[in-house]
Amino acid sequence: MKMSECWFGFFFFFFFNRYILSSELVVYFYMIFRRKLQFKVNSPKPNFHFSPPQIMSSPLLGRYLQSTTDLHPGDLILRDTPLIVGPKMTMAEPICLGCHKGLNPNLAENPRCPRCLWPVCSTRCSGLTDAHTHAPECAILQLGIEALLTFNDLKYEAILPLRCLILQRRSPKKYTELKHLESHMDKRGPGTEIYEDINSIVKYLRSNFLEKLPANVLDDTSSEVLHWICGVIDVNGLDIGRYTQGLFSIMCLMEHSCLPNVKYTFEPETNVACLIASVDSPKGSHISTMYTNALWGTQPRREHLAITKYFNCSCERC
Ligand SMILES: [Zn+2]
Ligand SMILES: [Zn+2]
Numbered sequence: 001m002k003m004s005e006c007w008f009g010f011f012f013f014f015f016f017n018r019y020i021l022s023s024e025l026v027v028y029f030y031m032i033f034r035r036k037l038q039f040k041v042n043s044p045k046p047n048f049h050f051s052p053p054q055i056m057s058s059p060l061l062g063r064y065l066q067s068t069t070d071l072h073p074g075d076l077i078l079r080d081t082p083l084i085v086g087p088k089m090t091m092a093e094p095i096c097l098g099c100h101k102g103l104n105p106n107l108a109e110n111p112r113c114p115r116c117l118w119p120v121c122s123t124r125c126s127g128l129t130d131a132h133t134h135a136p137e138c139a140i141l142q143l144g145i146e147a148l149l150t151f152n153d154l155k156y157e158a159i160l161p162l163r164c165l166i167l168q169r170r171s172p173k174k175y176t177e178l179k180h181l182e183s184h185m186d187k188r189g190p191g192t193e194i195y196e197d198i199n200s201i202v203k204y205l206r207s208n209f210l211e212k213l214p215a216n217v218l219d220d221t222s223s224e225v226l227h228w229i230c231g232v233i234d235v236n237g238l239d240i241g242r243y244t245q246g247l248f249s250i251m252c253l254m255e256h257s258c259l260p261n262v263k264y265t266f267e268p269e270t271n272v273a274c275l276i277a278s279v280d281s282p283k284g285s286h287i288s289t290m291y292t293n294a295l296w297g298t299q300p301r302r303e304h305l306a307i308t309k310y311f312n313c314s315c316e317r318c
């Protein structure tokens, strides 16, 4: 019960009980009022005007989302379950691979997963044995225990690509969905700066774990497929809070605008993305979000988009 409700109840009870009504009647009216108030307080914030956008396609934009109804601020447009979630690939920080909680940056201070020896929040973290989070990768990370004990080299940026790779067997349907996402491999080939950066992740995964994996455990663990997966994550990954990012089959189709017409949030625990209209826009509008920092000037925004997302923004604001 909220403090304001307590005070209201107290004054209501005191005044009416003393001068007008019997105490039972006062309690009855108070309960009705409180139930109405609670309904208002607990009502979901977005207007549940649920009308999923249409997936469209054009030679210029590729696949994009278009609204199927007039949108108003607060309208919930879509809920999208992540294909995969894991530690961020850039600026990765140590997190528990079971539950994604941040860890003590002094890694020696954290408990370790009893099987793969990566740092965790607790040896009893339920995510460590969960088939949807750490369990499948734990079996592969165990192959690198010798290197881990020798060099203590923990590359958190390699975990999300590894989780994507494991989808080949854990969920072929989700792995196929990844193939529909843009990767811009034509701009990330050998000789480019990004190729060299990603190559360190690819080498780490292959030499420590994947080359030791018995044949047929996964379908394809080649360098090419790992470069492609990292391209998909770089181009499409949405940041979920401080430590993790995720890939989504529909949310990742939103196009960029420096004047976006939606915002999104993530449901706690499940990381389901909720797409919510932020301005009025008519039926048939392109659904757009911001891939860069809204507070930057035009030049830094355009440079950032050209380097990281491989396009020149030509929106109204630019
Ligand atoms: Zn944990
Ligand atoms: Zn483990």
Ligand SMILES: [Zn+2]
Pocket (backbone or CB within 6 Å): 257, 258, 259, 313, 314, 315, 316, 317, 318
């Ligand atoms: Zn722009």
